Amino acid sequence: xxxxxxxxxxxxxxxxxxxxxxxxxxxxxxxxxxxxxxxxxxxxxxxxxxxxxxxxxxxxxxxxxxxxxxxxxxxxxxxxxxxxxxxxxxxxxxxxxxxxxxxxxxxxxxxxxxxxxxxxxxxxxxxxxxxxxxxxxxxxxxxxxxxxxxxxxxxxxxxxxxx
Amino acid sequence: xxxxxxxxxxxxxxxxxxxxxxxxxxxxxxxxxxxxxxxxxxxxxxxxxxxxxxxxxxxxxxxxxxxxxxxxxxxxxxxxxxxxxxxxxxxxxxxxxxxxxxxxxxxxxxxxxxxxxxxxxxxxxxxxxxxxxxxxxxxxxxxxxxxxxxxxxxx
Numbered sequence: 001x002x003x004x005x006x007x008x009x010x011x012x013x014x015x016x017x018x019x020x021x022x023x024x025x026x027x028x029x030x031x032x033x034x035x036x037x038x039x040x041x042x043x044x045x046x047x048x049x050x051x052x053x054x055x056x057x058x059x060x061x062x063x064x065x066x067x068x069x070x071x072x073x074x075x076x077x078x079x080x081x082x083x084x085x086x087x088x089x090x091x092x093x094x095x096x097x098x099x100x101x102x103x104x105x106x107x108x109x110x111x112x113x114x115x116x117x118x119x120x121x122x123x124x125x126x127x128x129x130x131x132x133x134x135x136x137x138x139x140x141x142x143x144x145x146x147x148x149x150x151x152x153x154x155x156x157x158x159x160x161x162x163x
Numbered sequence: 164x165x166x167x168x169x170x171x172x173x174x175x176x177x178x179x180x181x182x183x184x185x186x187x188x189x190x191x192x193x194x195x196x197x198x199x200x201x202x203x204x205x206x207x208x209x210x211x212x213x214x215x216x217x218x219x220x221x222x223x224x225x226x227x228x229x230x231x232x233x234x235x236x237x238x239x240x241x242x243x244x245x246x247x248x249x250x251x252x253x254x255x256x257x258x259x260x261x262x263x264x265x266x267x268x269x270x271x272x273x274x275x276x277x278x279x280x281x282x283x284x285x286x287x288x289x290x291x292x293x294x295x296x297x298x299x300x301x302x303x304x305x306x307x308x309x310x311x312x313x314x315x316x317x318x
Contacts, residue, residue: 058224058270060243060278061270061271061277062271062275062277063275064271090226090227091224092241114226114229115226115229118226118230123230123231124226124230125230125231125269125308126270126302127227144301144302145271145272146275
């Protein structure tokens with residue numbers, strides 16, 4: 001009986017110790033399956049093992065458009081190390097997105113977003129908003145508004161180093 | 164290979180520069196301060212005379228509108244597109260030119276919003292002289308929803 005009590009106390013101590021001293025766990029990115037603008041549907045969780053930059057944008061959003069050439073470069077630069085950029089268009093339809101993606105030589109998949117996915121990500125009530133996900137699919141950074149390319153470059157390089 | 168990469172970068176840079184130049188003409192910064200209304204003042208206006216509410220029109224994205232909008236406001240569509248402008252003209256065509264209209268978007272920071280200025284310009288050309296533009300510094304989430312102002316969801 002005494003051993004049982006001691007065992008329970010030890011287990012409790014270990015659990016509380018783990019919670020207190022363990023690293024802060026980033027929230028898991030809400031999973032989704034959405035239609036791609038130029039391809040089959042895409043499921044976010046299928047990119048586990050990659051570092052993912054999830055970019056909520058729209059063709060008519062000026063700061064979004066300014067960022068896209070940088071994203072194209074980042075995708076090229078870090079593809080081999082495991083970066084996958086995914087664009088989530090918040091345009092009302094895919095019609096303007098297709099020619100835009102060709103004009104800007106977008107080299108990463110683009111899905112059509114909706115209000116539901118916006119709410120799942122805490123409300124996408126301004127553009128652009130970018131989420132950086134680690135290889136486990138956890139959100140490590142959220143950038144609201146246009147963000148300098150150097151910031152993304154540094155953050156992505158750091159995440160890619162972690163296996 | 165290097166030449167191809169350089170060419171691609173050049174094309175992207177030219178495309179981006181062209182789009183930026185095109186956008187300058189339609190920026191919200193062209194709207195004088197006297198015709199802007201702050202979120203705080205709009206809320207006061209709505210609370211002080213609920214029976215005389217202005218016609219409030221959201222001229223941004225439907226996806227953003229569905230997530231959050233000002234109660235009673237109507238969705239028209241991005242006024243940076245011809246389709247959005249046509250919808251706007253159609254909606255107000257029969258109204259008195261003295262009607263108070265509040266336009267808002269909140270998709271992007273004020274200096275980058277491509278929608279409110281073309282909408283304002285279209286109404287001005289139609290003879291409307293009582294138009295206010297909601298000044299949203301960063302975006303609708305930060306400057307309206309997160310401040311606890313009245314918000315509705317859905318279509």
